Amino acid sequence: MIAVILAAGMGERLMPLTRDKPKTLLEINNTTIIERMVKNCLNNQIKEYLVVVGHNQEKVAKECHQLAQKYDVTFSIVENLKYNKTNTGVSTYLAVQKLKNKDFIIINGDNVFDEKIIENLLKSKSTAMIIDNYKQLNQESFKISIKGSIIKDMGKQIDIESSSGEFIGISKVASGDVELFGQILLRLTQEDPQQYYDIAYVELSRKSKVDFVYTNGLKWTEIDDINDFNYAKSVFVE
Secondary structure (H helix, E strand, O other), rough: EEEEEOOOOOOHHHHOOOOOOHHHHHHHHOOOOOHHHHHHHHHOOOOOEEEEEOOOOHHHHHHHHHHHHHOOOOEEEEEEEOOOOOOHHHHHHHHHHHOOOEEEEEEEEEEOOHHHHHHHHHOOHHHEEEEEEEOOOOOOOOEEEOOEEEEEEEEEEEHHHHOOOOEEEEEEHHHHHHHHHHHHHHHHHHHHHOHHHHHHHHHHHHHEEEEEEOOOOOOOOOOOOOHHHHHHHOOOOO
């Protein structure tokens, strides 16, 4: 199993904290976000990482080198040259090109979470997504609408009442789905370079099996703004 970490973004909503560093290097109680990810993954026997970089890429690469030595794990670096003009769809597509026929998980580079979320994700033998079915949704939540085994829609635009929960930005692509997943990503990003990779799962769910693994109250947050940053520091203590 390989963990793909998407760490190319500029984190504009967290300026000036992210002016000289990407979000994944922000510290939550003296530990960088990416180190927390590695510790959580390593506790679930994941020792290989592919990190997609862009904004301040040299600093992310340096951190990865230090983490590789500290935890005896392996890192590969993939550069999104157009990180300031694209979104996670392009970053994920670049990663997929390096991972043909391999199982991998995808983690947004600003995500802080309970390690049991990874444990539960890996129990699925199929492609799978982590869905928060617990917290109260709002208009900014990246909502998902599920009917049976099919994703009807995803995005902030979905009505809260018709939502099945929130996709938290942690998922797994089974090896048998990698080629199709890449094809969908390529088409989506050619149509819109600012597309999120998440949307690829909508089409994938119509052509292959996708499991939905629920958080059931396990803690997580993406660090989009200062409120998220402060919340993470209050919840995720050493």
